Amino acid sequence: MKISILVGTMTGTAQLCAQEMELALDDGEHRVETLLMDQLDSSVFLRDGVFLICTSTYGQGDVPDNAKALYDDLRARRPNLSGVRYGVFGLGDRTYA
Template sequence: MQHMSSTVIIYVATMTGTADLVAEEVQAALEDEGATVDLLPMDDLDAGAFARPGLYLVVSSTYGQGDVPDNGQALADALESERPDLAHVRYGLFALGDMTYARTFCGGGMTFDRILSELGAKRVGEPMRHNASSGVLPEDEAADWARSWYESAMAEA
């Protein structure tokens, strides 16, 4: 069976490195599906991060009171203040949170979801919201989720 090849750009916001583990599992799964994957921490990104048309995946944990991790704060701020038109962007979201703090559950990831959709980007599928108190490690759910997300993205394309 011939796969349509595609590039996926993964941006990671993390405090402890857990979201990195998720992103690496996703990368491996998507590469198995034939995708070309660029995985980047958000640290040095600016409002031009989504300038290239294509498929993006945001993997973000949540910190403090539902906040974006420190290394993603500058990107979130830049997108909010410069408000680039992202109509050419399709994206997925893997958000990490803890239902122990229900009020702010997955707040970091959902902040990116809100900003991206406000700027015209179109989300593929529902946001994945992992609960740290669920007894399942997020990286163990990542590969299966990524494969089905990628399938949806390819079907829509």
């Protein structure tokens, strides 16, 4: 199975978490790739496999700078994602929980 870890980060913490996930999941049975969101648009979800969204927030729960283009593209295009298999790993500040 192919697993794509999509990373949204401001300071690199989410990227470090994604790298740990990749090491844990890449067991020979699964093909794992880690992709920074600033390289992506909504067409990424046309790929086969499973997606893990690993992202932080900053400020008052804002989208990380490197994820804004993907976020805006998803909002503008509104692609049908009903068949997409995904999981979310979020990092934030407990002050806002």
